[in-house]
Amino acid sequence: MADRGAPPAAVPPPDDWPARPETALALNRMGSFDWDLESGRLHLDETALELLQVPPGTFHGALTELGGRVPRADAARLDALVSQALKNGSESYGAYYRVRFPDGLHWTYAQGHIRRDAGGRPVRIVGIIRDATEELAQSAPREQDDDRRHQTTVVETTTAALAHARSVQDVIDFFNDPRAVEYLGCDLLVVGLLESGRIHLVAEGPSEHFIPGTRWTRVDDNFPMSEVIRTLTPRFIESPEEFGSCYPWLYERIKDIGIASAAYLPLIAQGRPIGAIGLLYSDSRGFTRHERNLFIALGSGLAQSIARAMLFDQEHDLAEGLQQSMLPRRIPQVPGAQIAVRYRSARMGRDIGGDWYDAIPLPGGRVGAVIGDVQGHDTHAAAVMGQLRIVLRAYATEGHSPATVMARASAFLHELDTDRFATCTYAEADLATGVVQLVRAGHIDPLLRHTDGTCRRLPVSGGLPLGLSAEFGRPEYPVTTVELDPGETLLMFTDGLIEQPGADLDEGVRTLATAVREGPYDLQKLADRLCDMAGEGLGEDDMALLLLRRHGPAVRGGGRLQQHIAPADPEALSAARHMIRAAVRAWGARERSDEIELVADELVTNALLHTDGPAVVTIRMLTGPQTRVRVEVEDRSSVLPRRREPGESGVSGRGLLLVDRLADVWGVEPRGTGKSVWCEFAVPDRHRQDAGDG
Structure with missing residues (x-):
């Protein structure tokens, strides 16, 4: 009987045992990469090139040669993850992302180790790439739930962001923001608004993909945006073939961008179309009933935000126009x-x-x-x-x-x-x-x-x-x-x-x-x-x-003096005469002092004689091309004085003949509850005379 405790008989190992690392990686569909951060060169082995769907002989070590093989959203997420690891001092990172295969999208996993120099600066990333499709197949139901939650979050986030838009321009700025495609989970978006019977493309993102000839289009044109506005029904395009057969002119101009599917939604407010939005994707996708319902809800929320912004703009324009018409035109x-x-x-x-x-x-x-x-x-x-x-x-x-x-x-x-x-x-x-x-x-x-x-x-x-x-x-x-x-x-x-x-x-x-x-x-x-x-x-x-x-030169040696004179107040009348006499002498108008005093006395007397209220006499010196002394007498009567001409009977009004003869110019101004009779006398400018004498 054999001894059960004896060691098993020795079996010679295979010739290739143990397997070399490259063999183990290849058998498990794992490739390797080496990325020199200083030169920017990237090395990919054969398995890595196969996993990334790079044809043999077409890769020459530049990262840009891989563009288009990873969906935009996945590429942006991977780029953000690597950038964060490089900045925060991490030694490694790992991420799942999708790669385009002829039969659809396959999941891939990449893991990298970050090498740094003595100063902590990253200089190189060495890592592996492996197929993760089967690994993630078991989590598909959970991912579907995650996708649904993500889609619901897209609607909620977009609606919340547009809730703060107060004008149509605010809405346009939101969609023109490069981050809008990330919020909406698409690769390209377009927004058009109805203006005067035509569709005006007001936003597109990213802007480098703008298609000439689409800025203004007609509602009856063969474009998906025109169609959804005509029919008031969403349009879901699930493959490049469907896109090309239904809209050949448009597809010929976007196929190089890599667009394979799209969802076009009408923007309807109060039962009428106000525009449309298109969400375009670089991968072919079938839109589930749940996704379509969410897209319809998204279009409804966007339409309400834009309609509210339009109403604010209309009210603002109306109010501003009203106010501008109320302000002086000049x-x-x-x-x-x-x-x-x-x-x-x-x-x-x-x-x-x-x-x-x-x-x-x-x-x-x-x-x-x-x-x-x-x-x-x-x-x-x-x-x-x-x-x-x-x-x-x-x-x-x-x-x-x-x-x-x-x-x-x-x-x-x-x-x-x-x-x-x-x-x-x-x-x-x-x-x-x-x-x-x-x-x-x-x-x-x-x-x-x-x-x-x-x-x-x-x-x-x-x-x-x-x-x-x-x-x-x-x-x-x-x-x-x-x-x-x-x-x-x-x-x-x-x-x-x-x-x-x-x-x-x-x-x-x-x-x-x-x-x-x-x-x-x-x-x-x-x-x-x-x-x-x-x-x-x-x-x-x-x-x-x-x-x-x-403007103008400074007033020298003068200003403005005023005296109130009540009826039957001889002292006030005397004070006014003294004020006038002192002012004109102080202002260098001594030569015309008697004339000014006589005319002022005549005007004050007329005001007290022909009205029941007080009078206010004001004297001031005016400067300019010619220096002048101005006398104003204000009373509460709205009856204008009348100058009698020589030969007319009566006495009243003859004092104005004196005013007319002695003053250089005189007139009457209404002053609300009364009037003001004024006159002016040209006087020599003593400062100019002094300068000339000097």
Whole structure:
């Protein structure tokens, strides 16, 4: 009996035992590769070339020679995995990906070991490639579930991304983004929108695959996009043969790209087509019922996003058109001043409101400047703005004082029976003297830029916003008077220019003042710079800006003096005479002192004699090509004075004959509740005389 504990009889090993590594790799369909990262050369053995479907003799060591054999999505995922391993210091990596075979896609697995130099820099990757089709066959049901979850995620992700699109351009930008094909899981996409009965291709990705002749197409053309718009039915193309037989012209131009299947979906909103989207794939695929249902859901979500964006664009265009029609069509040329204005609408959908500006030429070398903001961001705010701008202009041109202009505008807005109020600043500038009267109704203080470029906030006394002051019975608006020297600039603006997320208005004003100091001197360029600065923000509010710069030489030795004279007040009348006499002598007009005093006395006497209220006498020196002294007498009577000619009976009106003879020029201006009679006297410029004597 044999001894069971004895070792088995010795059997001689095969001649090729143990098997060489290359034999073991070949028998198990495993190839090897060696990638020199410094030179970029790649070595693949015969099995690796077979697994990658590279014909013998056609590979010369360049990675680009393998292009097209791996689906775009798999190639992008593999490239990202290798790049991450090289950067994070990993020693190896492994990944599954698909390779195109004549009978379809086969799964392949690649594993690489990363060699690094002494400094840790990757220099070489040595690895293996093996067939993984049978390995993954057992996990096919699980992969199908994963694919379904992935497809569902594509719909959810795309819908969520487009939910933030506020305009059609936002939607187009999403599809033109190179990452869009990754979001949608396709190799190529195209989006077309119906415009004036034709299909406008608004997005394609990647853009290098654009096909000439497809930018504009007709609905009755033989294109899949045209077909789905005509029939309102999705079109699924599952093979290159089907593509070529149904759409030969298009397929001839895309077959070199490697497109083998596609899904074209109509974009339908409210029962009518608005466009179509095409998702194209480089592999032949049969679209399952589940996939088709998901594609239909994707098309429906995209259509709703685009329709919503179109509605926002239409509302925005309507509101912007309304607001632009309410703003002045042009800014008048005002002697002695340069004016620059800017308006920028909000960029967020229909958020356009009631910001406005206006420049109003006034008699006597004056100009009115207005900046305002009606509460709200809609077409109602724009409509209220237009009405306010018109009444402010009307009250100003009637001759009302700045405080009265603001009070009347507030009463008007209150009587409109609207729930809106408005903030506003009104400035009336006398360009000859530089005197600026400012009235503020709940608005932001303006800025003043000096001739040396420095800029400061200009404190202006204020009242309640327009509409609220009348509602609460507080119509008083204090007037702030400042001097605007030649070359200085008054900046008036709305809060849309300075509002920044997370910062208060004071911080915004300081930022604006810095920008004004550092900005160009040219007024139009400065306005553009400030507008661009505002455009760098989020654009959630509209913005209006008005810049007023005074030109001309500086006023020397003079200014503006004023005296109120009540009826039956001889002391006030005497004080006015003394004021006039002192002013004209101080301003170097001694030669015409008697004439000026006599005419002023005549005008004041007429005002007190023929009206029941007080008179206001103002004297100022005007500069320019000729120095002049101007006298104005304002009263509350709207009856215009009448000059009697020689030979007419009566006494009244004969004083104007004296005014006409002594003054160089005279006239009458309406002033709201009354009128102003003015006259001017040319006087020698003592500074020019002194320079000539020297």
